[in-house]
Amino acid sequence: MSKLKDALAAGGFPLVVEVKPPKGVEVAGMLAPVTGLNGQVTAFGVPDNEHARMRLSALAAARLVQEAGGEPLMLLTCRDRNRLALESDLLGAAALGVENLLLLSGDYVHQGDHPDAKPVYDADSVQLLQLARELMAGRDSAGNPLKGAPTFFLGAVVIPEAQPLGPQRLKFRKKMEAGADFFVTAPIFDLDRYRAFRREVVPDGVKILACLKVSSAEEVEKAARGELRKVYTLPPAVIQELSGGDPEEVLAKGAALAGRLARQLRSEKLADGVYLKAKGRADLAAAFLQAAGF
C-alpha cells in the first residue's frame, strides 16, 4: 500500500516533502504543500515535535495529510514516550493507515521550548526499530500477542558526515540489523563528502533518501561566521552561493541549489530518492521541483 515503498523498490526516485505541524490547531498552512503539490510528491514527512518544540501531534498531522490526499511519512521519536506509548502510537498509526515511519531518538529537550520536560528515551532508535518489527510479527515488546498485526515501512536516520564516523557506522549497522527498510540522511550540502560516505559506508541495496534542506538566511549567516554547530556542513562555495539578498532571496537560492543537488544525486545514482526540508512551504518545494527538473 505504501507508494514510498513501491517507488523505492521500482527505482522511481521518490520525493518526500516535509510539512510542518503547527503550534496550534490551524492546520491549513501545514496542508498547503499536500493540496498544492500532490501528484509530484510521493510522500509528506511529518515531524514529531521537531527540535523538541511542542507542536500538533505527528500522528494526528499524518492522518490529516492522508485525508488531504497525501501519503504521510510519520516521524516518531523516543524522546517523549516510553515503550508503552511508542507501541500504542505505532498501533494507532497502523490503524489510521499510516504505514511509512521514520524512527529516531529525537533532539534533546534542552534544544526546544520545554527545557524542563522529562526526557524519556526508554528505547533508543535501534530498539524502536525492533519494537516496530515485533509488532509487525504480531507481538508487543513484552511478548503478548496482538489482535491484528500492523504493516509498516520502516525508516531510520543516518549521518553521512558524522565525526568520528566509527560510532555512527556501528549505529548504522545496528539499524540495518534491527530491520530498517530505508534511511534518511542528515541534510546534504557537500556532495564530495556525501559521495565518499555513499561509496565507502553504504552497502549495496540499502535504500537512501538524501535529505536536502532549504536554509534560512540566518543559518547561512551562521555558517559564514563559522558558528553553525550542526551534523552537516555548508562548504564555502555553497555559503557564497546562498549569501546575500533578503531572507526570501536566500530561501529561493536554497531551493534552486537543492534542486540542482537532487539532479546530481539522481544522475550519479548516489541516492534512491530525496527528503526535502523546505520550511513546509509549497512555493519553495515547487521551486525545488522546477530546479530539479522532476
Add this chain to the structure above:
Amino acid sequence: MIIAERKPFKEIQEMVAPYGNVLIVGCGTCVAVCLAGGEKEVGLLAAQLKLARNLAGQAGRLGEITVERQCDREFIEPLQESAADYEAVISTACGAGVQFLAALLKEKPVFPALNTTFIGVNEAAGHYTERCRSCHQCYLGITGGICPVTMCTKGLLNGPCGGTVAGKCEVDPERPCAWCEIYERLESQGRLGQIEAILPLHPHSRTTSPGTVIHPAYLRRYAAHE
C-alpha cells in the same frame, strides 16, 4: 559518592522561620567530602542563620551536631536525645539521610539544607561530576568502563544519536559524546566486538522506587522482602 549542593540560604531560612530552637545536623561522609553538609558547613550555616535571626529580632537557640553518617541507624539513634530540646531540625545530609532522620524524629519537622544532585566523583577540590545513575543493571563491562546510561545525555544503549558534532555531545558542546568515548576506548583495547550486538530494552522494572537490596548473607533474616 553522593554529591549535593547547599540550598539557597533564603530557602532554608524560610523553612525554619516559624521555629525558635533549631538543631542543625551535619553528615560526615559524602556531603562532607563535597563540601556541602559536613561539620564545617554546619558551622557556616549556623553562623549565617544566627546573624539573620538576630537582625530580624527572632529569639531561639541554634544547635550544631555532626554525625558520621545519617544514612546509618547506628549513627543517628543518639540524635533522638540531642534533638529533644529543639522544635525543628535542619539536616545537611543527602535526601537519604534527611529521610532516615525524619523517620527517627517522627514528631519533629526535619528540613533539608541541601539539594542532592547525583552519584559522582571528586575530580578536584570543589569539582564533582556525575558517573552513575544507579540503574540496577551495570553495562560498564561491555561499554569500556564508560556508562551509556549516565554519560550519554539520552542514556542510549546502542550507539550515538544523530546529534554528535565533532565528537562532542549534541546537548553540550563542551562535553565529549559518551558514545564516541566508548567506541574509542574499546577500539584502543581491541574490544569493539563487545558493542556489536544490539542491547535490549533496559529492565526498568528493577528501577521501580523505592528499591531494596538484600545481601545474600542476610536473605533468611529479611525473608519477608524476598
